[in-house]
Amino acid sequence: MASLSTQPYKGTRDYYPEDKRVQDYIFNTWRKVVERYGYQEYGAPTLEPVELYAAKSGEELVGEQTYQFKDRGDRTVAIRPEMTPSISRMVAARRQELGYPARLYSIANFMRYERPQRGREREFWQLNADIFGVDSVRADAEIIEIADDVMKSFGAKDEMYTIRVNHRGLVDAVMKNYLGLDKEKAHKLIKLLDKKDKMSADDFAKAAAEIVEKKAVLSKLSTLVRVKTLDEMPEELQKTDAFSQLSDLLDNLKSAKITNAKFDMTLMRGFDYYTGMVFEIFDLHPDNNRAMFGGGRYDGLVGLFGVDSVATVGFAPGLTSTELFLKSHKLLPKLLPATEIGIVVIDDKVDEAMAIARELRSEGVNTEVDYTGRKLDKQIKALVKKDVPYMLFVGSKEVQEEIYTFKDVNTTDEEKLSLERVISRVKDHRSKSINPDPDDDIFSEE
Amino acid sequence: MASLSTQPYKGTRDYYPEDKRVQDYIFNTWRKVVERYGYQEYGAPTLEPVELYAAKSGEELVGEQTYQFKDRGDRTVAIRPEMTPSISRMVAARRQELGYPARLYSIANFMRYERPQRGREREFWQLNADIFGVDSVRADAEIIEIADDVMKSFGAKDEMYTIRVNHRGLVDAVMKNYLGLDKEKAHKLIKLLDKKDKMSADDFAKAAAEIVEKKAVLSKLSTLVRVKTLDEMPEELQKTDAFSQLSDLLDNLKSAKITNAKFDMTLMRGFDYYTGMVFEIFDLHPDNNRAMFGGGRYDGLVGLFGVDSVATVGFAPGLTSTELFLKSHKLLPKLLPATEIGIVVIDDKVDEAMAIARELRSEGVNTEVDYTGRKLDKQIKALVKKDVPYMLFVGSKEVQEEIYTFKDVNTTDEEKLSLERVISRVKDHRSKSINPDPDDDIFSEE
Numbered sequence: 036m037a038s039l040s041t042q043p044y045k046g047t048r049d050y051y052p053e054d055k056r057v058q059d060y061i062f063n064t065w066r067k068v069v070e071r072y073g074y075q076e077y078g079a080p081t082l083e084p085v086e087l088y089a090a091k092s093g094e095e096l097v098g099e100q101t102y103q104f105k106d107r108g109d110r111t112v113a114i115r116p117e118m119t120p121s122i123s124r125m126v127a128a129r130r131q132e133l134g135y136p137a138r139l140y141s142i143a144n145f146m147r148y149e150r151p152q153r154g155r156e157r158e159f160w161q162l163n164a165d166i167f168g169v170d171s172v173r174a175d176a177e178i179i180e181i182a183d184d185v186m187k188s189f190g191a192k193d194e195m196y197t198i199r200v201n202h203r204g205l206v207d208a209v210m211k212n213y214l215g216l217d218k219e220k221a222h223k224l225i226k227l228l229d230k231k232d233k234m235s236a237d238d239f240a241k242a243a244a245e246i247v248e249k250k251a252v253l254s255k256l257s258t259l260v261r262v263k264t265l266d267e268m269p270e271e272l273q274k275t276d277a278f279s280q281l282s283d284l285l286d287n288l289k290s291a292k293i294t295n296a297k298f299d300m301t302l303m304r305g306f307d308y309y310t311g312m313v314f315e316i317f318d319l320h321p322d323n324n325r326a327m328f329g330g331g332r333y334d335g336l337v338g339l340f341g342v343d344s345v346a347t348v349g350f351a352p353g354l355t356s357t358e359l360f361l362k363s364h365k366l367l368p369k370l371l372p373a374t375e376i377g378i379v380v381i382d383d384k385v386d387e388a389m390a391i392a393r394e395l396r397s398e399g400v401n402t403e404v405d406y407t408g409r410k411l412d413k414q415i416k417a418l419v420k421k422d423v424p425y426m427l428f429v430g431s432k433e434v435q436e437e438i439y440t441f442k443d444v445n446t447t448d449e450e451k452l453s454l455e456r457v458i459s460r461v462k463d464h465r466s467k468s469i470n471p472d473p474d475d476d477i478f479s480e481e
Numbered sequence: 482m483a484s485l486s487t488q489p490y491k492g493t494r495d496y497y498p499e500d501k502r503v504q505d506y507i508f509n510t511w512r513k514v515v516e517r518y519g520y521q522e523y524g525a526p527t528l529e530p531v532e533l534y535a536a537k538s539g540e541e542l543v544g545e546q547t548y549q550f551k552d553r554g555d556r557t558v559a560i561r562p563e564m565t566p567s568i569s570r571m572v573a574a575r576r577q578e579l580g581y582p583a584r585l586y587s588i589a590n591f592m593r594y595e596r597p598q599r600g601r602e603r604e605f606w607q608l609n610a611d612i613f614g615v616d617s618v619r620a621d622a623e624i625i626e627i628a629d630d631v632m633k634s635f636g637a638k639d640e641m642y643t644i645r646v647n648h649r650g651l652v653d654a655v656m657k658n659y660l661g662l663d664k665e666k667a668h669k670l671i672k673l674l675d676k677k678d679k680m681s682a683d684d685f686a687k688a689a690a691e692i693v694e695k696k697a698v699l700s701k702l703s704t705l706v707r708v709k710t711l712d713e714m715p716e717e718l719q720k721t722d723a724f725s726q727l728s729d730l731l732d733n734l735k736s737a738k739i740t741n742a743k744f745d746m747t748l749m750r751g752f753d754y755y756t757g758m759v760f761e762i763f764d765l766h767p768d769n770n771r772a773m774f775g776g777g778r779y780d781g782l783v784g785l786f787g788v789d790s791v792a793t794v795g796f797a798p799g800l801t802s803t804e805l806f807l808k809s810h811k812l813l814p815k816l817l818p819a820t821e822i823g824i825v826v827i828d829d830k831v832d833e834a835m836a837i838a839r840e841l842r843s844e845g846v847n848t849e850v851d852y853t854g855r856k857l858d859k860q861i862k863a864l865v866k867k868d869v870p871y872m873l874f875v876g877s878k879e880v881q882e883e884i885y886t887f888k889d890v891n892t893t894d895e896e897k898l899s900l901e902r903v904i905s906r907v908k909d910h911r912s913k914s915i916n917p918d919p920d921d922d923i924f925s926e927e
Contacts, residue, residue, distance in 0.1 A: 038787030041574035050524030070819035073849025078496030104550035128487035134866030341484030403519025420580030
């Protein structure tokens with residue numbers, strides 16, 4: 036029989052322990068931040084009926100991007116390509132029983148057919164954090180405050196990213212009332228604005244002229260896209276509700292001491308289902324200058340399930356873009372495995388080593404034993420490969436004296452310690468490396 | 482448009498926060514225990530090429546039980562129905578680079594077409610913990626020691642479960658040498674023994690007689706199935722390697738102070754791919770008398786990927802059976818959400834409440850604010866629905882005096898506290914409820 040391939044399925048990743056540690060560092064940081072704001076975790080199924088996505092996401096995502104198939108009951112199901120339809124379904128199912136504001140989050144994997152490329156995989160992971168039941172700018176501000184806190188908790192500084200903010204209602208007013216475009220033209224212009232960052236100014240101007248034929252309108256548009264702050268917006272747009280909400284929102288962010296949020300008239304994220312504020316965190320690193328993640332208000336989704344609608348605002352950062360950001364800005368700390376001590380066994384003292392391991396474990400120290408009977412250098416080499424930070428040598432002499440050779444893998448230092456001292460050494464080290472502070476020197480340039 | 486259903490897909494579950502807390506309690510207990518023994522976490526893709534399962538699992542699982550479909554590149558893929566093929570693939574891919582013994586674990590979801598029933602869902606979660614590269618009873622014993630530690634860490638007592646142990650090599654010797662059966666009859670008898678617990682003694686005897694036609698052989702079999710300890714095994718079987726290994730294994734478990742492990746000649750778990758020791762944790766609760774989970778040695782899988790084989794032993798407890806066990810034995814503690822304080826806002830003091838929330842958060846206290854402007858009783862009711870343990874009332878009087886009404890939701894007590902005292906009250910409570918000890922009274926009979 037031909038042997039099987041060891042490669043993972045196209046566009047998916049194997050997470051070996053060193054990769055999994057990075058994933059967990061990101062997941063745990065997300066979790067810590069959102070729980071700090073009172074968000075509670077939920078879980079949803081991997082498969083959903085395909086109608087769930089068709090109702091929300093439009094044709095491209097469902098038709099071309101989802102992994103869908105017929106199950107044995109002839110029902111078409113999809114591996115979830117995103118979380119909002121599932122959590123909207125769950126909120127609808129318990130609309131009466133939930134306590135509001137319902138602050139909910141999940142950390143989950145999704146699948147989409149994508150051409151695998153840097154920062155884009157077919158199976159990917161996201162945090163989804165949403166607040167249900169609050170139709171006010173307070174909730175919009177909270178979501179952006181949390182997104183900013185996520186960035187800061189990874190050690191990001193204000194100058195590393197900006198937060199771009201816009202409002203669906205303001206865009207509608209611009210398209211319909213200010214520029215006087217019909218639906219079709221408005222739709223085209225929105226798509227064009229969404230791509231503006233990736234185009235030259237000339238190409239943008241040409242493409243815009245094709246959509247907006249009238250010169251007067253084109254001139255209005257060209258003024259608009261140069262607007263840098265809300266104050267610069269044309270007066271008639273300043274009279275809209277959306278404008279007041281955005282203005283309130285930016286004030287709220289100032290109270291939360293968020294200084295790098297700014298209005299951006301060209302921000303157009305997935306406008307088909309957003310109903311209010313939208314925002315995006317944009318990486319300013321020269322090698323990685325791009326949108327990282329975003330969110331916004333989408334008050335209509337819960338209502339698709341035959342119940343009264345529920346005001347909703349949320350955001351969803353991804354694992355891959357976060358990892359790219361952390362690596363570009365050298366913010367990824369050195370991450371050690373959970374294993375703290377590897378016992379190297381000398382003179383066949385396996386039973387004694389096992390007894391010592393049990394004692395260490397009963398004191399909460401994560402300990403593995405090498406009972407392969409191999410030579411010392413092989414045992415040591417294996418522990419180094421596994422990134423285990425400390426080694427403890429157990430042989431006849433050590434067992435007799437109850438003093439053990441303790442070695443920090445990162446230094447050449449060896450110490451002779453009692454078991455009690457070994458335990459306190461490990462615990463000391465642990466208290467320093469839990470919740471690494473970005474200003475500490477454990478953040479290495481990897 | 483007809484509204485969408487709020488039901489999850491058949492055989493899958495929605496995990497609302499109160500359900501997710503149970504899941505996390507189980508996951509975190511698993512994680513804590515296996516990391517205590519030096520196991521490092523990995524992750525694997527949701528989809529794998531279907532050949533991966535066909536090579537290992539036999540026809541039933543792949544043909545009838547997997548969710549499989551053709552992708553857009555016409556490749557047949559499956560949603561993983563189990564983890565061992567994926568981790569064997571990953572080990573094969575880095576056979577030279579890994580440090581051995583490689584102790585690896587994952588906590589992941591799987592899908593199989595099953596008729597949904599109590600304790601069996603189409604999407605289910607498992608811990609998989611395996612040790613690679615050790616061809617000795619020490620590794621077999623370590624896996625069972627960890628399985629037992631998992632049970633104890635959930636608060637289980639010895640009398641609540643047994644650990645049944647057997648060995649593939651011993652079964653082979655019984656079938657071929659001791660009973661003199663050919664492959665086909667041996668296979669049938671193994672399947673029958675696997676079901677023995679669920680049959681009456683009479684039905685078993687009748688079915689056995691149909692497979693084993695000779696009376697002398699039948700009499701040998703009936704003696705065998707009554708064997709309770711290794712010592713009672715027929716002398717010629719005691720001379721096999723498998724017997725010595727089992728005997729060693731039970732000695733090792735005694736050294737680890739495991740008293741409820743016993744040899745069981747009728748234990749036959751998935752014998753197609755196990756190559757050595759097999760074991761099973763069996764729930765002794767009268768209402769839930771059944772196999773919970775198990776494991777064993779399977780030295781052949783890594784070798785299917787075109788590299789030299791790697792000795793492997795592991796186990797895989799499931800979320801659902803663990804939850805049933807904990808509920809039957811009333812071992813599930815009262816689980817609180819991560820949210821610690823809900824701020825109830827009086828007199829429209831939202832800005833002040835937000836400032837207080839930020840201060841609490843900066844001290845590490847998980848805090849949510851109700852800025853809906855609703856009446857007090859509505860705000861309180863919502864916090865109760867969300868199981869938030871403490872409420873803090875912020876109104877004009879409180880803001881002026883800097884003394885806040887603090888209320889434990891579970892008692893009728895109200896206290897007037899400074900913010901500093903609020904923080905220390907919450908932290909005190911937290912240190913008592915982290916890592917709940919099964920002997921503490923926070924384990925309620927829910």
